[in-house]
Amino acid sequence: MTLLTRVFWLALRDLTLELRGRTGLLAAVFFLFTMLLILGLALGPSQDDLRKAAPGVLWVALAFAGSLLAGRAFGLEVEDNTLDDLLLVPGSREWVYYGKLLFQLLLLLIVGGVLLFLTAGLFYLPLSALPGILVTLVLGSIGYASVSTFYAGMLARLRGREALLPLVLFPVVVPVVLASVRATASLVEGLPLGEVFSWWQLLLVFDVIYVTVCGLLFPYVLEG
Numbered sequence: 001m002t003l004l005t006r007v008f009w010l011a012l013r014d015l016t017l018e019l020r021g022r023t024g025l026l027a028a029v030f031f032l033f034t035m036l037l038i039l040g041l042a043l044g045p046s047q048d049d050l051r052k053a054a055p056g057v058l059w060v061a062l063a064f065a066g067s068l069l070a071g072r073a074f075g076l077e078v079e080d081n082t083l084d085d086l087l088l089v090p091g092s093r094e095w096v097y098y099g100k101l102l103f104q105l106l107l108l109l110i111v112g113g114v115l116l117f118l119t120a121g122l123f124y125l126p127l128s129a130l131p132g133i134l135v136t137l138v139l140g141s142i143g144y145a146s147v148s149t150f151y152a153g154m155l156a157r158l159r160g161r162e163a164l165l166p167l168v169l170f171p172v173v174v175p176v177v178l179a180s181v182r183a184t185a186s187l188v189e190g191l192p193l194g195e196v197f198s199w200w201q202l203l204l205v206f207d208v209i210y211v212t213v214c215g216l217l218f219p220y221v222l223e224g
Contacts, residue, residue, distance in 0.1 A: 003095050010086075010099030015106055017076060024072045028065045028111050033118060035061050040122045047124050054123035055184035059177050061119075062112055063144065067166040069107050070148035073100040074156035083156065087222060097149060097218035101211070104145040104152075112137045129187040132196060136187070139203040140180035143210050147172050150214035154221045176210075179203050 018024060039057055043049055077083040086096050116133065119125045125133075151169050155161040183199035 003092075003098075006089070006095045007099040007102060010096070011102035011106065014073070014076070014100070014103040018072060018103075018107065024069055025107070025111065028068050029114055031068060032061050032065050032111070032115050035064070036115075036118055036122050050123040051125065051188065054119055054125040055181050055188055057123060058115060058119045058125070058184060059140065059181045062108070062115055062140075063170070063173065063177050065111050065115070066104075066108055066144050066148055067169060069111065070104065070152045070165055070169065071162055072107070073104050073149055073152045078156050093219040093222060094215050096222075097153065097215050100153065101145055101149045101214075104149045105141055108141040108145055109137065112141060126188060129190075132187040132193075133184055135200065136180055136183045136203070139200060139207060140176055140183075142207045143176035143203060144173050146207065146210040146214050147176075150218060150221070153218060176203065176206050179206065 036057065039053070040050065043053055074083065077086065087093060089095075116125070116130075116137065120127055148165075148169055151165055151172075152161075155164055155168075158164065179199050179202045183196055183203065186196045186199065
């Protein structure tokens with residue numbers, strides 16, 4: 001079985017189990033809706049204020065939802081005692097990381113899509129900028145998922161990992177979240193695409209660095 005085949009089937013298995021159980025996704029969506037509703041009420045009825053706040057609200061909410069979903073990557077493996085079985089598969093262990101990364105990325109894109117339309121409805125996010133926002137969503141989700149998957153694997157066997165994960169995750173993903181907010185805000189404000197493209201390039205650099213470094217370090221984290 002090739003590396004790409006292993007990665008694909010591991011991500012597909014995890015996604016099937018997650019969609020079948022639906023607990024994690026429903027909890028994340030409910031959390032997002034409650035968070036957006038509270039922020040919408042706090043910011044007031046002004047459409048201009050809500051529209052200006054929309055990019056920040058979008059990515060802060062997605063970051064918090066991502067921290068809730070991050071533990072799902074290895075939670076079931078630890079509960080069912082199947083993590084060691086994955087590690088016994090012959091060959092390099094990087095495929096486990098990339099399979100879990102793909103699973104996390106798919107979850108983030110699903111939740112991000114729901115969040116995008118909730119933000120458009122509650123914060124008057126202009127859907128005319130939707131294509132560019134979707135590009136930003138993909139680039140930002142890759143960077144976030146790469147780090148969250150790495151730390152989820154590192155903390156998988158520890159007690160209280162749900163509380164520890166956000167503490168170690170957020171300081172590292174701050175550059176990704178900030179760049180994503182700036183790219184989204186530039187699209188909402190209707191700035192030239194050249195200015196948005198510079199933020200996309202920065203996100204792409206973060207993605208390449210995070211995915212490469214985390215993939216290389218992941219086998220040593222599992223051994224530790």
